Amino acid sequence: MKRVDIWSGAAVCVLALFIMFVVIPWQIDDVKEGYVAPRLVPQISMAFIVLLSALQVFTAARGEMQESATLVTRAELAALLKLSAIFALSLILYLYLSPLAAAVSLLAGSLLALGERRPVLIAGITGVPIFIVWLVFYRLLGTAIV
Amino acid sequence: MDYLVAGFGNILNFHTLLWIVIGVTLGYVVGAMPGLGKGTAVAVSIPLTFYLEPVSAIAMLIGIAKGSGAGSAVSAILINTPGEPSSAPTAQDGYPLARQGKAQKALKMGLYASVIGDFVSTLILIGLAAPLASYALLIGPVELCAILLFSLTFIGGLSGNSMIKGMVAGAFGVFFATVGIEAETFVPRFTFGLLELDEGISLVPMAIGMLAVAEMVNQAGNLAHLDSQAAVMLNGTTADDRRVTGAEWRRCLPVIAQGSLIGSIVGILPGLGASVGSFLSYGAAVRTSKTPKLFGTGMIEGVAAAESADNAVVPASLIPLFALGIPGSVIAAILISALIMHGLTPGPLMFKQQPQMVGDLYAALLCASLVMLVVGTLGQRIFAKVIYLPNRLIIPVVLFLCCLGAYMETSSVFSIYVMLFFAAVGYLMRKLDYSFITFLIGFVIGPKLELTFRQSIQILDAKVSNLGHHPISIVFILLTGITVVLIARSHRASRLLEASETN
Numbered sequence: 001m002k003r004v005d006i007w008s009g010a011a012v013c014v015l016a017l018f019i020m021f022v023v024i025p026w027q028i029d030d031v032k033e034g035y036v037a038p039r040l041v042p043q044i045s046m047a048f049i050v051l052l053s054a055l056q057v058f059t060a061a062r063g064e065m066q067e068s069a070t071l072v073t074r075a076e077l078a079a080l081l082k083l084s085a086i087f088a089l090s091l092i093l094y095l096y097l098s099p100l101a102a103a104v105s106l107l108a109g110s111l112l113a114l115g116e117r118r119p120v121l122i123a124g125i126t127g128v129p130i131f132i133v134w135l136v137f138y139r140l141l142g143t144a145i146v
Numbered sequence: 147m148d149y150l151v152a153g154f155g156n157i158l159n160f161h162t163l164l165w166i167v168i169g170v171t172l173g174y175v176v177g178a179m180p181g182l183g184k185g186t187a188v189a190v191s192i193p194l195t196f197y198l199e200p201v202s203a204i205a206m207l208i209g210i211a212k213g214s215g216a217g218s219a220v221s222a223i224l225i226n227t228p229g230e231p232s233s234a235p236t237a238q239d240g241y242p243l244a245r246q247g248k249a250q251k252a253l254k255m256g257l258y259a260s261v262i263g264d265f266v267s268t269l270i271l272i273g274l275a276a277p278l279a280s281y282a283l284l285i286g287p288v289e290l291c292a293i294l295l296f297s298l299t300f301i302g303g304l305s306g307n308s309m310i311k312g313m314v315a316g317a318f319g320v321f322f323a324t325v326g327i328e329a330e331t332f333v334p335r336f337t338f339g340l341l342e343l344d345e346g347i348s349l350v351p352m353a354i355g356m357l358a359v360a361e362m363v364n365q366a367g368n369l370a371h372l373d374s375q376a377a378v379m380l381n382g383t384t385a386d387d388r389r390v391t392g393a394e395w396r397r398c399l400p401v402i403a404q405g406s407l408i409g410s411i412v413g414i415l416p417g418l419g420a421s422v423g424s425f426l427s428y429g430a431a432v433r434t435s436k437t438p439k440l441f442g443t444g445m446i447e448g449v450a451a452a453e454s455a456d457n458a459v460v461p462a463s464l465i466p467l468f469a470l471g472i473p474g475s476v477i478a479a480i481l482i483s484a485l486i487m488h489g490l491t492p493g494p495l496m497f498k499q500q501p502q503m504v505g506d507l508y509a510a511l512l513c514a515s516l517v518m519l520v521v522g523t524l525g526q527r528i529f530a531k532v533i534y535l536p537n538r539l540i541i542p543v544v545l546f547l548c549c550l551g552a553y554m555e556t557s558s559v560f561s562i563y564v565m566l567f568f569a570a571v572g573y574l575m576r577k578l579d580y581s582f583i584t585f586l587i588g589f590v591i592g593p594k595l596e597l598t599f600r601q602s603i604q605i606l607d608a609k610v611s612n613l614g615h616h617p618i619s620i621v622f623i624l625l626t627g628i629t630v631v632l633i634a635r636s637h638r639a640s641r642l643l644e645a646s647e648t649n
Contacts, residue, residue, distance in 0.1 A: 008578045012314060019321075027336045036603055038328040038335055041596045045321040049314050056310045072577055076367025080573070083363050083545070087566060090549075094559060106549065107542050114366055114538035125539060129546055 002060050004071065009056035012049060020046040082113040103130050149505030150272070156502075157509045162202045163517075166510060169206035170517045171525065173213025178221050179540060184214035184460070185476045185583075186361060189353040190547050192484050193554035200488035200503070205510035207484050211477050212264055212514050215420070215457045216522055219256035223449070224249060232420035232456045235428035239441060239448030246444055250388035250526075255446050256453045257522040258390070259402050263454030265515040266406040267413060267461040271468070272508050274414075278469035279494035285470075285618065287601035292622035294595045297472050299626045300415075302584045303633035315580045319588020320595060322347055330600065342560040349483040349590065351552035355565035356582045357476075358548045360572030362541045369537050390446070398450040401431045405454030412455070413462025415474070420459040427455030461511060467492050468504075472591060476583045479590040 024042050031037040072080070086109040094102035107126040116122055157163070169191075176187040187210045195203035215232075222233040223240030236256060243252040285293070298320070302312035325336045326346030337343040390398075405427035412423035431451035432441045441448050463475040471493030473479035485492050490503050497504055552565035575582045606612040613620055 004578065008580075023336070027334075027338065029333050031331060031333070035331045036600045038331050038333045041599065042321055042324045042335065045317045045324075048317045049321075052310050052314045052317070056308075056314070059310070073367065075370070076364070079366035079369075080363055083366060091559070091562070103546065107546050110542035110545055111538065114369060114541060116538050121539070125542060129543055133550060 002063060005060035006057050009053045009060060013053035013057065016046045016049040016053065020050070079114075083110060086110050086113055100130070103133070149501045150508050151505075152502060153505030153507070153509030154513075156506045157201060157205060157513060162199075162205055162510070163513070165198060165202040165206040166209045166514050166517050167521060169209025170213035170514060170521045173210035173215075174217035174220075174518075174521060174525065175213075176210070177214030177217025177219075179535075184211045184218075185353070185480060186358040187211075187214050188477060188480050188484075189350065189357050190544070190551045192350050192480070192487070193551040195484065195488070196554060200490065201506045201510060203488050204481075204484060204490070204507060205514065207481060208507075208511055209514045209517065211460050211481075212457070212518055213521070215264070215460050216257060216260035216453070216518055218456075219260065219449070219453050220253060220526075223252045223256060232424045232459070233452065235424045235452035236449055236456070238428065238452070239443070239445045242442070242444035243446065243449070246387075248387040248444070251390055251394075251446065252449050253526055254388075254523075255390050255394070255398060255449050257519070257526065259398070259405065259450040259453040260457040261515055261519045261522070262402050263406040263409055263456070263458035264461060264518065265512070266403075267410045267458035268508075268511045268515055270410045271461045271465050271511070275465050275468040276497050276504075278465065279497045286605070286616070287598040288605055288613070288616045289618040289622070291595065291598035291602045292616075292619035292626075293470070294472065294591050294598065296622045296626045296629065297466075297474075298584075298588055298591060298595070300629050301474075301587050302581070303629060307579060307637075309630070309633050309637055311579060312581045312584045315575065315582065315585040316588035319585040319590075320592040322352075322585075323589045323592025324596065329597070340560075342556075342558065346593075347564060347589075348555055348561065349480070349586075350555040351561040351565040352568045352589065353480050353483075353586060354548050354552050355568035355570075356572030356575075356586065358544060359565060359569035360576060360582075362544050362548075363569065363573055364576055365537055366541055394446050398447055401434075401447045401451045402454040404430055404434070405451045406458045409455035409458025410462040413459040413474070414465050420456050420475075423459040424452040424456040427451045468496070469494060471594065473587055476586055479587050482590055 020043060024039055024046070028039045028042065031039070086106060089109065090102040090106040093105050104126055107129065108122055111122050111125060116125075157166075172191070173184065173187055177184065188207050191207060191210055195206055198206065218233040219236045219240065222237040223244050240252045240256065243249065298316045299313065302316040303309040323346070325343055327334050327337075327344050334344060405424075408427045408430060409420075409423040412420075412426065428441075428448060428451050431447050432438045435441065435445075435447065437445075459475070460477060463478050464481075466472045466474040467478040467482065471491075473482055482492055490496055490500055490507070548565065549562055552561040553559065555561045572582050574580075575585065606616075613623075
């Protein structure tokens with residue numbers, strides 16, 4: 001995984017430089033006289049990360065890094081994409097329809113995406129948690145999810 | 147002591163005991179599921195405690211942490227897949243025992259060793275935290291800043307396989323802690339015009355995203371492997387194989403005592419974690435055994451050694467949290483937000499300002515140990531069946547609970563965005579082997595580190611030479627440097643050893 005360590009170190013280094021020179025000046029105003037600069041700790045953190053990630057790239061290039069990082073397999077990538085799509089759909093349903101539709105989409109959608117095909121199980125695993133949440137929040141506590 | 151006795155009076159009622167039982171049971175079940183660790187369980191459960199009394203809420207969370215520590219042995223023994231990495235040494239002998247048809251024996255010894263280790267460590271916590279805290283009150287901002295820096299370096303160096311990546315993760319944690327309005331100048335930082343970020347990023351959705359959602363996505367990509375592990379379990383047992391005999395108790399008790407002590411010491415040191423404790427204890431048991439070559443083939447002492455140390459780490463890791471306000475583990479880091487939410491600020495002052503609350507907490511910790519024994523004994527067979535549930539049925543429910551937990555923190559969908567953002571960050575960190583534990587601890591201690599750093603600059607008049615007036619801080623700065631060198635050397639040595647073994 002030497003190559004992964006080199007690339008991840010380089011990416012983190014570039015990200016830290018971008019934050020240090022673009023995001024920090026853009027997002028944190030200059031300090032008034034007599035105060036410790038509010039940019040100080042973020043800048044120190046980023047400078048530290050730049051140094052360390054450069055060191056990571058250097059040691060990985062010299063072959064000193066331990067082989068530790070794992071690559072994403074096809075199955076993992078597929079699962080990541082499916083679950084991301086289900087979260088996106090659930091958020092859209094939450095914002096434009098209702099929390100109930102979002103909950104059904106999240107539970108039933110991820111069951112289907114992970115390979116469950118038995119209708120009774122899908123209905124049960126979708127219905128029971130939603131019913132419990134409705135019972136606890138809407139009935140017992142009176143704090144509706146809106 | 148008076149506060150502890152009064153604490154028992156406060157918690158020995160149906161309501162509080164019920165929440166402890168619920169917490170331990172939930173923790174036990176979650177711990178038994180491979181990949182769902184105590185960090186995940188506690189993070190997801192924090193929002194569920196919003197409506198509880200402070201003592202019941204904290205007792206429930208501690209019950210979850212303790213229960214999942216014991217429960218993780220179930221999957222290690224039955225399917226050779228530890229519920230948490232710290233139970234990996236348990237599988238070394240637990241799984242061979244299960245394959246020999248002695249699963250019940252191994253599960254029982256795992257439970258008893260867990261309870262004893264946990265109880266001993268809780269007593270050490272009660273005995274050590276308050277005296278340490280009285281010394282901590284003498285520490286000023288300059289010293290505290292040096293101690294925090296040392297802790298973060300130590301944790302970063304020891305979490306994961308690479309010291310550099312650990313320290314990068316810790317620095318990112320500190321960086322994300324600076325989001326929000328700065329306390330001294332009231333200048334907003336990294337808020338991007340979003341009012342929701344004015345108070346900073348909330349720990350609960352962040353922890354849920356990094357620990358639970360990222361892990362579920364990771365598991366969703368490995369469903370076939372996890373389910374196939376559960377399918378190969380054997381089930382044949384005789385009557386004698388289901389209990390721990392007197393002779394086995396005599397062999398295991400010294401190992402449990404040794405493991406409890408090792409786990410407690412490891413727990414006190416920030417950053418080492420339960421895995422280090424259980425592996426050290428297992429190694430010590432092998433070294434002190436008369437039959438070291440039999441370890442790995444189904445020695446009950448192996449299960450006792452690993453589980454006693456694994457569970458002793460949890461209460462002991464609360465010692466630096468209670469005495470100094472420094473979270474030494476991911477559980478301690480997550481518990482900070484729960485404690486603060488319920489009115490108890492961890493640190494040396496809590497012993498002076500809220501002694502009764504501390505007494506209640508100690509009583510709850512001791513009760514949770516005993517509840518763990520009862521719940522484990524009564525429910526072990528049932529909990530063991532949890533591991534046969536296919537992960538494709540568990541993952542959707544956990545994801546649903548994650549969304550619910552994140553939402554409840556602020557009653558806003560923004561928390562779910564935060565959760566999803568940090569789930570992506572956590573997933574990448576897992577894949578690229580950056581320690582998300584160090585990230586979370588860096589995030590938790592970040593505000594205190596920044597505050598003491600700013601105070602130090604003012605106290606020292608921005609002159610390094612003034613550090614001479616603060617010898618304790620010099621000691622910790624030197625220790626930080628020494629730690630970096632020593633850890634770097636040990637990582638290098640282990641890499642060379644691995645390379646020579648490969649060749």
